[in-house]
Amino acid sequence: MSLITKMLKQYVVYWPLSSTKVDTFGQPDYGTAVEIRCRWQDRKEQILDSTNVLKFSKAKVFVDRDVDVGGVLWQGRLADVPTSLTDPKLNANAWEIIRFDKIPDLKCRRYLRTAYL
Numbered sequence: 001m002s003l004i005t006k007m008l009k010q011y012v013v014y015w016p017l018s019s020t021k022v023d024t025f026g027q028p029d030y031g032t033a034v035e036i037r038c039r040w041q042d043r044k045e046q047i048l049d050s051t052n053v054l055k056f057s058k059a060k061v062f063v064d065r066d067v068d069v070g071g072v073l074w075q076g077r078l079a080d081v082p083t084s085l086t087d088p089k090l091n092a093n094a095w096e097i098i099r100f101d102k103i104p105d106l107k108c109r110r111y112l113r114t115a116y117l
Contacts, residue, residue, distance in 0.1 A: 005064075005110075007039050007062065008037040008038055008039055008062060008063075008064050009037075009039065010037070010038050010039055010040050010075070011035055011036070011037060011038065011075075011076065011077050011078075012035070012036055012037075012038040012040060012061060012063070012073050012074065012075055012076070013033050013034070013035055013036075013073070013074045013076060013077070013078050013081050013088075014033065014034050014035075014036050014063075014067055014071060014072070014073055015030040015031065015032075015033050015071055015072040015073075015074075015088040016030065016031040016034075016067070016068050016071045017029070017030060017031065017068045017070050017071050018030060018031045019031075027087075028070060030071070030072065030087075030088055033078060033081060033088065034078070035077060035078035036063055036064050036065060037063070037064045038061050038062060038063045038064065038073075038075075039061070039062040040059060040061050040075050041059060041060045041061070041062075042058070042059050043057075043059065043060055044056055044057065044058065045057045045060060045116070047098070047099055047116050048099070049069075049098045049099050050069045050098070050099055050100075055098055057098060057099070057116040057117055058095055058117050059095065059116070059117045060114060060115075060116055060117075061073055061114070061115045061116075061117065062112065062113065062114055062115075063113050063114075063115055064113070065113065066100070066102065066113060067097055067100055067113070067115050068097065068100070069097050069098065069099060069100050070096060070097065071096070071097050072088040072089055072094050072095065072096055072097070073094070073095060073097060073115060073117060074088065074091050074093060074094035074095075075093060095117035096117065097115045097116070097117060098116055098117065099115070099116040100113070100114070100115050100116075101113070101114045101116075102114075
């Protein structure tokens with residue numbers, strides 16, 4: 001088991017952007033929620049987003065797979081997500097991904113994947 005895998009002891013619910021990305025009203029359209037392993041760090045950090053605009057992130061989340069900028073992460077288990085809300089960003093403590101980094105290890109076999117919210 002790799003060091004990267006060992007550090008992912010928490011869970012997060014991830015809503016990816018759908019293939020159309022926006023609905024008929026121009027609002028983001030999300031796919032089906034999935035539960036993934038992570039390490040969530042609440043920390044404010046100044047970063048450049050995917051369009052090179054300076055922003056402040058609320059959290060740094062190490063995840064076990066690639067995630068979409070514009071997707072949504074919520075700390076917790078899939079079974080605990082309120083089902084009455086259609087927009088995942090309306091869930092308390094759910095945040096939009098503003099940047100995603102993927103760094104390979106020295107042998108390029110595993111990756112450290114980081115989402116900034």
